Amino acid sequence: MPSDASWRPALDRSVMLRYDRVRDADLLLMPERAVRLSGTGGRILRLCDGSRTVADIVTELGRSYPDAPLADEVPAFLDRIRAEGWLR
């Protein structure tokens, strides 16, 4: 399912996002599983608070990464995470 304009992504209730100081990485924690995120992955998911649309998230990230192809890559990343069941 491609991301739609009205979608305001939020982490699924089963998922905890936290920074792990020992491994210097953001982790997604869920029952029986821990997923280590890339630096940008963690940064994107921290903006998924259920209030921002995907376009809002792209705009907000654009302030930090003005030259990155965010309009393509961020929706694709969010769709992948949603397909795993970690975003709703």
Next chain:
Amino acid sequence: MIPAPWALLAEVTHACPLHCPYCSNPLELVRKSAELTAADWARVLAEAAELGVVQAHVSGGEPLLRPDLADIVRSAHRAGIYTQLVTSGVGLTPDRLGELLDVGLNSVQLSLQDARRPGSNLIAGRASYGDKERAAAVIRDAGLPFGLNVVLHRHNLDNLPDIIEVGARWGADRIELANTQFYGWALLNRAALLPTRDQLDRAKATVAEWRAAHGTKPELVWVMPDYYEGVPKPCMGGWGARSITVGPDGTALPCPAAYAVPDLAAPNVRDRSLAWIWEESPAFNAYRGTDWMTGPCRECPRREIDFGGCRCQAHALTGDAARTDPACALSPDHDLVRAATTAVDEDGRTAGADSFVYRRPGGPRISSNGSSRTP
């Protein structure tokens, strides 16, 4: 540098309302009077988080039998640890779960012994099916991630389609189909629990059919029956590689079955920091990595995949924890496993396998005529 541990299995009590004959607790159960306090657990959980632990499985026995369970869960949550309650469901009322949710509980794993009441109660050694059914509704109504764990053996493998159906109907997100691992209590009951190959083949087909039809709703997790696979399981992801088990009295081990490995000099969290236990203790270093390996493991291309299998099983069957796991077809001791599986006839009967030795405090008790007592 030893990689940080990911998970802590916190066995907060060995007390349990159930008496399952494959219990993963040691044969010698820890008495209530020797249990760590909630303050001890707070320190252990804080040290665990400091060390890199991000997941805690709060287990037992039955953790709900501890009146101070919420204090323990709160300590895990405050340390930033994702916390799962592992329960029989007996005593899991809406109020009790609400209390645990308030202090940060993240998920619940409920055990089920069989699809239907008589079979489930027979294995549990007491009427408990109704409690489980009610507990499932409590978990589902709270909207918590809900895993169902079913230990599989000769007496329930043929009911697998019903077991999966019950799990789906009860609202489980995940059903762990855990073929019995034969150490401790389960090894005592091996003749009564070991399935036939036909049963396992049918069960695998059932799992494949369910996944094809339903995908991951619920997700089925198949824990392999190592006696029949010819390859050993990568137990705990390697000795001292990912996980720490702390028992009710503070004994710390790389896995819950390791109580039975002698000469390990198991460290205790009352005496030592968890960091020392993980990094320095002889017990956690005894079978870490591959240097300790003997026999076919030493040259095996799979040695970094399965780590030589299970040390506790190697010890239980051969008397030497450093030997290749006899479940491996390459093990010189593989005939020990083959002898057990070939002793199960086509009707699933094994000589002397008419009754269970139920798990109970005081260790296994066999009556004088050789049959086990039920509780």
